[in-house]
Amino acid sequence: MNRIFGSSASKKPKPSLQDAISSTDTRVASIEVKIKKLDGELGRYKEQMSKLRNGPGKNAIQERALRTLKQRRMYESQLAQLVQQTFNMESAALATENLRNTMATVDAMKLANKEMRKQYGKIDIDKIESVQYDMEDLLEQANEIQETLGRSYAVPDEIDEADLEAELDALQLEEEEEGASYLADLNKVPDFLDEPPVELADVSLSKYALLLSGLNDGSQTPAKEAVKTSA
Structure with a gap:
């Protein structure tokens, strides 16, 4: 069909x-x-x-x-x-x-x-809350560990300010005494010198000016006289 x-x-x-x-x-x-x-x-x-x-x-x-x-x-x-x-x-x-x-x-x-x-x-809300609480506990423990490790030793909790100021004054006084003794040693005359050093401060400026003028003129006589005079 x-x-x-x-x-x-x-x-x-x-x-x-x-x-x-x-x-x-x-x-x-x-x-x-x-x-x-x-x-x-x-x-x-x-x-x-x-x-x-x-x-x-x-x-x-x-x-x-x-x-x-x-x-x-x-x-x-x-x-x-x-x-x-x-x-x-x-x-x-x-x-x-x-x-x-x-x-x-x-x-x-x-x-x-x-x-x-x-x-x-598939999600359990109770398990999520439990995990959240566990995380909070772990973070709190971690903070406690950090605080313990960062604790200082052999340092008193309270320090007297007056004691610190007294110690500072003593250090400053000690430095001043050491500086004074050092300057005294510098001004002391060495033992190997028989005569005292010549004091150049007594030579007047005019005598040195005369000496320099004699050198410029080419004559040595004024210079010698100036040297004798200064001696």
């Missing part, structure tokens, strides 16, 4: 909305080409009638022009209907696509909700 009448599975699938839109667009393009062709014919008829006088020839061309004009109006009516159909189908396709996207969003949200419930079902 299937060989004679054919099976239901051999039927062609029903055209989708997009297929219908594509088919309608093809028809619209075909009708637009026909209308453009008729416009060209009407232009030629109009040019011919403008060159002819009233008579049988002009009337025949006028009848052809009327038939062409009638045909063009018919195509224009069909074109308007097809354009409206295309608009309606595109609106329906857009609404269908929006609905499909909405359903996909809803399905995704349902799946996410199910997955979240599954994951949250």
Whole structure:
């Protein structure tokens, strides 16, 4: 029986909305080409009638022009209907696509909700709180250990300020005494010298000026006298 009448599975699938839109667009393009062709014919008829006088020839061309004009109006009516159909189908396709996207969003949200419930079902709040308490205890123990390790040894908790000031004064006095003894050693005359050092402070500046002037003049006599005088 299937060989004679054919099976239901051999039927062609029903055209989708997009297929219908594509088919309608093809028809619209075909009708637009026909209308453009008729416009060209009407232009030629109009040019011919403008060159002819009233008579049988002009009337025949006028009848052809009327038939062409009638045909063009018919195509224009069909074109308007097809354009409206295309608009309606595109609106329906857009609404269908929006609905499909909405359903996909809803399905995704349902799946996410199910997955979240599954994951949250594995979480034990009591265990989380227990871990939190353990962390607090460990941190507190760590702080106590740090405080213990940072404790100072052999240093009294309270230090008398008066004792510190007295110790500071003693150190300053000791430094002053060491400085005075050092200066006294510097001013002491060495033991290997038999005569006291000559004090240059007794030589007047005028005698040295005279000595320098004698050297500049090239004479050594004033210089010798100045030296003797200074001696």
